[in-house]
Amino acid sequence: MTLLEVRNVHLAIGGVELIRDLSFSIDTAQRLGLIGESGSGKSLAALAIMGLLPYRSTVSGSIRLSDQELVGLDERRYSKLRGDRIAMIFQEPMTSLNPLMRIGKQIGEVLRIHEGLSRPASYAQATALLERVGFDQPAQQARAFPHQLSGGQRQRVMIAMAIACNPDIVLADEPTTALDVTVQAQVLDLLAELTSEHGCALMLISHDLAVVANVCDHIQVMYGGAIVESATTSELTHFAEHPYTRALLATSRGLDDLDNESFGQLPTIAGTVPQAGQFPPGCTYRGRCERESYQCQTPPVVTGTTHQVRCWHPYGSSSEGA
Amino acid sequence: MQVADLGPTIIARRRSITYQHELRRFLIRRVTTLVVTLFLASLTVFWVLNILPGKPAQVILGTQATPSAVAALTAKLGLDRPLVDQYLHWIHGLITLHLGNSYISGQPIAPVIGSALEVTGPLVVGGLLVGVAIAAPLGIASALRHTRRSGVILSGIAQIGIAIPNFVLGILLIIIFAVDLKALPASGFITWSTSITGALRSLVLPAVSLGLVEGAILARYVRASIIEVLHADFLRTARAKGLRPNQALLRHGLRNASIPVLTVLGLELSGLIIGAVVIEAVFTLPGLGSLLLSSVENRDLITVQDIVMLVATAVLLVNTAVDILYRVIDPRMGLRS
Numbered sequence: 001m002t003l004l005e006v007r008n009v010h011l012a013i014g015g016v017e018l019i020r021d022l023s024f025s026i027d028t029a030q031r032l033g034l035i036g037e038s039g040s041g042k043s044l045a046a047l048a049i050m051g052l053l054p055y056r057s058t059v060s061g062s063i064r065l066s067d068q069e070l071v072g073l074d075e076r077r078y079s080k081l082r083g084d085r086i087a088m089i090f091q092e093p094m095t096s097l098n099p100l101m102r103i104g105k106q107i108g109e110v111l112r113i114h115e116g117l118s119r120p121a122s123y124a125q126a127t128a129l130l131e132r133v134g135f136d137q138p139a140q141q142a143r144a145f146p147h148q149l150s151g152g153q154r155q156r157v158m159i160a161m162a163i164a165c166n167p168d169i170v171l172a173d174e175p176t177t178a179l180d181v182t183v184q185a186q187v188l189d190l191l192a193e194l195t196s197e198h199g200c201a202l203m204l205i206s207h208d209l210a211v212v213a214n215v216c217d218h219i220q221v222m223y224g225g226a227i228v229e230s231a232t233t234s235e236l237t238h239f240a241e242h243p244y245t246r247a248l249l250a251t252s253r254g255l256d257d258l259d260n261e262s263f264g265q266l267p268t269i270a271g272t273v274p275q276a277g278q279f280p281p282g283c284t285y286r287g288r289c290e291r292e293s294y295q296c297q298t299p300p301v302v303t304g305t306t307h308q309v310r311c312w313h314p315y316g317s318s319s320e321g322a
Numbered sequence: 323m324q325v326a327d328l329g330p331t332i333i334a335r336r337r338s339i340t341y342q343h344e345l346r347r348f349l350i351r352r353v354t355t356l357v358v359t360l361f362l363a364s365l366t367v368f369w370v371l372n373i374l375p376g377k378p379a380q381v382i383l384g385t386q387a388t389p390s391a392v393a394a395l396t397a398k399l400g401l402d403r404p405l406v407d408q409y410l411h412w413i414h415g416l417i418t419l420h421l422g423n424s425y426i427s428g429q430p431i432a433p434v435i436g437s438a439l440e441v442t443g444p445l446v447v448g449g450l451l452v453g454v455a456i457a458a459p460l461g462i463a464s465a466l467r468h469t470r471r472s473g474v475i476l477s478g479i480a481q482i483g484i485a486i487p488n489f490v491l492g493i494l495l496i497i498i499f500a501v502d503l504k505a506l507p508a509s510g511f512i513t514w515s516t517s518i519t520g521a522l523r524s525l526v527l528p529a530v531s532l533g534l535v536e537g538a539i540l541a542r543y544v545r546a547s548i549i550e551v552l553h554a555d556f557l558r559t560a561r562a563k564g565l566r567p568n569q570a571l572l573r574h575g576l577r578n579a580s581i582p583v584l585t586v587l588g589l590e591l592s593g594l595i596i597g598a599v600v601i602e603a604v605f606t607l608p609g610l611g612s613l614l615l616s617s618v619e620n621r622d623l624i625t626v627q628d629i630v631m632l633v634a635t636a637v638l639l640v641n642t643a644v645d646i647l648y649r650v651i652d653p654r655m656g657l658r659s
Contacts (some may be wrong), residue, residue, distance in 0.1 A: 055469050056341075075566060076566065079564050090558070090559060099652070109560075113564045113565065161559075
C-alpha cells in the first residue's frame, strides 16, 4: 500500500530550481534508498517532505502522506504530523541536539508533544527508548548532555527520538556520514531493525551506494535535482542502465578492488557536479556522460515500469558490459 | 543482580560528589581571582590619584596660603606619611567600611556616599531594567522578521537609538514629559525617606534616558544571537519533533541565545555606571556621579578614591556573577578552567 507519494515536485530556493519533476512513492514498511552526490537535491527532497525547507523556498506538485496532502499544509497541522507520523534523522549528530538540554528530556519532549505524557512519564519512556537504542546505563545516561556523548551515541539518541512515537516513516539524511566507519554499520543495523519492528517505512539518503544497498530494498539515484534511475536493489546493482548509475557503481567497486592486488588509480566520474541552478538544459548529466549525443539536449523521458530510467541512451539490461 | 543494580548508583553518587567538589573548587578559584583583582585595582587607583599634580592642602587653602600653613594641613590630613602607610590606612578603612573623612568638609565620607548610592543604585538598576525590557522584545521581533521589511525597520529604530547620546535623549525627555506634559519632574531628587513615590517619579526620566540607549545597543546583540539560533541545527530538530516555530524558539532557542547576550549585559553595566554620571548632571540628581565630579573639582582625593574603588568593585562583582551564571546556563563550560 502506498504510504507516501511524491508527484511532480518542483522546488526552487530564491528562484534557483534545485529539484525538477521529482516523483516517487514509498509503500508501508518499505525501505527506500536515495543516493546521489552532494548537490543532487536528495536532502532537500527529505526537507520538502518534512515541510522544513529554508526561507524563500517554493514548492509545487504534490506530496501525499496516506491521503493527506502536505504541500501547502498549514503549520499547525503540519507540526502535528512531524515527529508523530513522519520523523527525520539529520546528518550532523554534533549539532542536531540542543547542547543545553539533557538527552532524556530531549527525547521525552517528542512524547510530551504528541502523546501528552507528563514530564516524569515522558522521561521514564525516554529512558526505556535509550535502552532500546543500545545504551547500557540508560537511567544514568538520560541525564547526560549531548557534549558528553560520542557521535555514535548522539545518533542513537536521534534514532530514539525518531522512533519514539512509532511514526509511519523515518527519513534518515546521511545518518552515518559523520560517524566512524566502525560504528556506521551498528547505527545502520539499529535503524533498520527498529523501523522494521514497527512496520515503519524508511527513506535512507546517502551518497554511499554500499550503505544504501545493505539496508534498502529499493534504490533511487538522484542527479541534478531529478531521479535518473529507480529499481530494486539487486536489479540496480547488477543491471544498472543509466550511465551515471554505472559510473557510481564503478567507483564503489573500485574501492573493493583495492583490497585485492589491483593497486591502480581509483575510478572517478569525469567532471564535477555543476553548481546549483547551473545544470545544462536537457539531460542534466550532459557534459559528464560518455554516451552523450545531440539528442540529450532535450530532456529525456522516463522509461520502464519497475525499473525506471531517465536516459536517451541507457545501457541494455544485461547484455552490455559495464 | 543486587551488585549489578548498585553499580550505576554508586557511579552516579561518585559523580555528584566530584561535581560538588569541582563546583567548590571553581567558586574558590573565582573568588580568589576577584580578591586579587580588587587588590590590583586598589593599588592602581591609589597610585594614579597620588601622582596627580596639585596638593590637596594647597587647593583647600588657596594660592595665598603660606608654605607652613600648607605643611600643617598636610600633616593634619595625614598626607605627609609614607605612601605605603597611607595606602594601608585607606585599605583598612575600606574593609571596615570607615571610608575616612573628607579633606574639604572634614565629615565622614561613608554616609555621603551612602546617600549618593540611594540615587545612583536605583538609577543604574532601573536603566538596566529599561534596557532589557526594550532589547528583548525589539531584538527578538527584528530577528524573527529579519528576512522581511518590517524587521529592517525594527533594526533601523535600534540603530537610531544607538546613535543618540543619552544626555541628548535626557534633554528631549525633559522637554516632552516635564516641560510640555508636566507629567514628571525635570530635575532634582526627592529622598526615599520623604516620599517613595516622589523618589521613583524623580528617577523615571533619568532611568529611561539611560536605559533606552543601552537597550538599543543590547537589542542588536539579542537580534544577532536569535538569528544565529534560528539557523541552528538543533532548532530544526526541535521543529522536526513537532514544535511550532515559536515554541521551538521559546523552548530551545532563548536559553542558547542568552549566552552571548549575557556577556554584553555584563560589559554594558560599566557603560551604565559611566552613563549615570552624565545623566545625573543632566537631571541634577545628587548621585554618585555628581559627588564624583564635585570631589574632583575640590581635590577631595580621598572621596574620589573611594568612589572609583566602589565602582571598580561593582564592575568586578558583576563580571564574577556573569562568569558563574555562564556555568549555570551552559553545561559545556566545564568547571575546570
